[in-house]
Amino acid sequence: MTETxxxxxxxxxxxxxxPESAQRILELADDELILGWRNSEWTGIAPxxxxxxxxxxxxxxxxxxxxxxxxxxxxxxxxxxxxxxxxREPDEYVCAPLVEMRMAEDWARTIARHWLxxxxxxxxxxVLINSVAGDIRGLAEKIDREEAYHRMHADMWxxxxxxxxxxxxxxxxxxxxxxxxxxxxxxxLLCQAVDRDEVEAIERGExxxxxxxxxxxxxxxxxxxxxATW
Amino acid sequence: MVTAKRxxxxxxxxxDPEIPVISLVDLGVVxxxxxxxxxxxxxxxxxxxxxxAVEVMRDQMTERIRKLGAEPDVEVLSEGxxxxxxxxxxxxxxxxxxFAPPTGRAPATLLQIQTRxxxxxxxxxxxxxxxxxxxxTPCRSIRYCNACRQPFEQFKTL
Numbered sequence: 001m002t003e004t005x006x007x008x009x010x011x012x013x014x015x016x017x018x019p020e021s022a023q024r025i026l027e028l029a030d031d032e033l034i035l036g037w038r039n040s041e042w043t044g045i046a047p048x049x050x051x052x053x054x055x056x057x058x059x060x061x062x063x064x065x066x067x068x069x070x071x072x073x074x075x076x077x078x079x080x081x082x083x084x085x086x087x088r089e090p091d092e093y094v095c096a097p098l099v100e101m102r103m104a105e106d107w108a109r110t111i112a113r114h115w116l117x118x119x120x121x122x123x124x125x126x127v128l129i130n131s132v133a134g135d136i137r138g139l140a141e142k143i144d145r146e147e148a149y150h151r152m153h154a155d156m157w158x159x160x161x162x163x164x165x166x167x168x169x170x171x172x173x174x175x176x177x178x179x180x181x182x183x184x185x186x187x188x189l190l191c192q193a194v195d196r197d198e199v200e201a202i203e204r205g206e207x208x209x210x211x212x213x214x215x216x217x218x219x220x221x222x223x224x225x226x227x228a229t230w
Numbered sequence: 231m232v233t234a235k236r237x238x239x240x241x242x243x244x245x246d247p248e249i250p251v252i253s254l255v256d257l258g259v260v261x262x263x264x265x266x267x268x269x270x271x272x273x274x275x276x277x278x279x280x281x282x283a284v285e286v287m288r289d290q291m292t293e294r295i296r297k298l299g300a301e302p303d304v305e306v307l308s309e310g311x312x313x314x315x316x317x318x319x320x321x322x323x324x325x326x327x328x329f330a331p332p333t334g335r336a337p338a339t340l341l342q343i344q345t346r347x348x349x350x351x352x353x354x355x356x357x358x359x360x361x362x363x364x365x366x367t368p369c370r371s372i373r374y375c376n377a378c379r380q381p382f383e384q385f386k387t388l
Binding site: 049050054056057058060061063064065067068135138139141142144145146148149152155156219220 | 278279280281282308309310311314336337338339340343361362363364365366367368372386388
């Protein structure tokens, strides 16, 4: 691609080390932002209208959660949520490979990811609620109540597709990625929740080839009109 | 002289941007109002985090308080909003406009939603079924009334 224009006013984390506590929050934020983007790709093309509405609404809530986490991280890093969401280079995002993959228009894979991700996400949110205090805990509790609706939707679809070969194959394929959403200590909880054995996880840190095209599309306006507000 | 009561009254006139039949005060998003001379502090808890109406609500409150001749400071609080905060008056207004107000405690499973009575806002029948957990905004689900054969929007319990 061509040279990336930069907003010189916007504080960026590029090039400076990110403290461990902010890094953990960025993982949550990046996962929700990127998966929110992927889920929004079903808008207009879902198998039926109810799912068009459902995936659009889930995408909207996830991006809302991403924004809330970014705002929290931004306070610690002395920047703002938009700068964190849109001004980093693709390799600076710390999302799990699971959320990066483009799955529209494969419904079985999408539901497999949705179910695995929502299950994993609820585990790490519960861990946060039980282990931290203050703003992070308050936000985790609020997000957990909203995510309950995502989980119900994911569970309903996982149940419906349970015996479909395409769904089962997708769960097998995505299982090492799903483990990579969580820290090592949290993984046994996921194994228990979905009744599968632990395997070697595909860890956070490396990115799939699908991230860059997503990033180029997602940050296009921001990069072409630096500093614009809308 | 600006008083807390005048501020509450003024905020009670601001319609919700997406469900204009109820006000921001009915919706329970205004947590507290503090008046200190000509400065007015408002604690504000948005409904859903992904709600696109948050900025509109904040701007409208800021503008309304400025019109009272005071200096507004609208703070978004980190403590969460719950649908329990919708006032009795707000619930009545929602029902009158065809939105079923939230029922019971926040559900954790689909079964809890499916087994809990959700009265139809039009005819009052509890013979209604869930059509979609998700609706036109993050705060609403879609249900269908088998008795009067009307689809209706159900405010989610959060």
